[in-house]
Amino acid sequence: MKDDVKKVLLSEEELHAKVAELGAQITKDYEGKNLLLVTVLKGAVVFLADLMRTIDQPAEIDFMVVSSYGSGVKSSGVVKIVKDLDINLEGKDILIVEDILDSGMTLDYIKGMLLDRNPASIRICALLDKPARRKVDLQADYVGFTIPDEFVIGYGLDYDEKYRNLPYIGVLKPEVYSV
Ligand SMILES: O=P(O)(O)OC[C@H]1O[C@H](OP(=O)(O)OP(=O)(O)O)[C@H](O)[C@@H]1O
Numbered sequence: 354m355k356d357d358v359k360k361v362l363l364s365e366e367e368l369h370a371k372v373a374e375l376g377a378q379i380t381k382d383y384e385g386k387n388l389l390l391v392t393v394l395k396g397a398v399v400f401l402a403d404l405m406r407t408i409d410q411p412a413e414i415d416f417m418v419v420s421s422y423g424s425g426v427k428s429s430g431v432v433k434i435v436k437d438l439d440i441n442l443e444g445k446d447i448l449i450v451e452d453i454l455d456s457g458m459t460l461d462y463i464k465g466m467l468l469d470r471n472p473a474s475i476r477i478c479a480l481l482d483k484p485a486r487r488k489v490d491l492q493a494d495y496v497g498f499t500i501p502d503e504f505v506i507g508y509g510l511d512y513d514e515k516y517r518n519l520p521y522i523g524v525l526k527p528e529v530y531s532v
């Protein structure tokens with residue numbers, strides 16, 4: 354697995370420090386609110402698991418499964434809902450927790466869909482932002498790191514369902530996906 358990594362972009366230490374910073378800010382911003390963390394599986398699960406433990410406020414969690422990348426390195430542009438949320442969103446202050454904002458198609462679709470369900474508020478927290486590839490006009494309210502236009506893996510992020518369990522974020526060697 355490690356042989357397929359061209360370089361480490363963000364180390365475990367850098368990730369944990371940033372997650373703690375985001376958690377402290379979210380704790381402040383959501384005092385007295387009805388915080389519901391909505392997480393998009395599968396990529397964001399590692400980030401959520403770390404982030405939720407740094408939030409010192411009551412917080413509910415719920416999950417959605419969508420897929421647009423399949424086994425490739427480019428978004429298909431078609432966002433498929435595989436599993437919807439269980440919790441009613443009325444009156445909730447929703448924070449969508451995502452691992453990466455890339456073309457923006459996934460989050461744009463999800464945000465629009467959740468807004469129709471009358472939440473009290475809705476914001477986005479993305480660990481990674483890759484603005485060079487954006488196809489829709491969308492920004493996250495909380496961003497961990499802005500990264501260059503490279504396909505990244507690890508800390509939840511996959512290529513063809515692999516590498517999610519790497520503890521850091523790395524760049525894949527192009528030969529791994531171009532053969
Ligand atoms: O901004 P976009 O270009 O839409 O890309 C971002 C989305 O793509 C990845 O999900 P993927 O469809 O690969 O599913 P996964 O989380 O199960 O890997 C990632 O986890 C984001 O949800």
Ligand SMILES: [Mg+2]
Nearest residue numbers: 396422510511
């Ligand atoms: Mg993926």
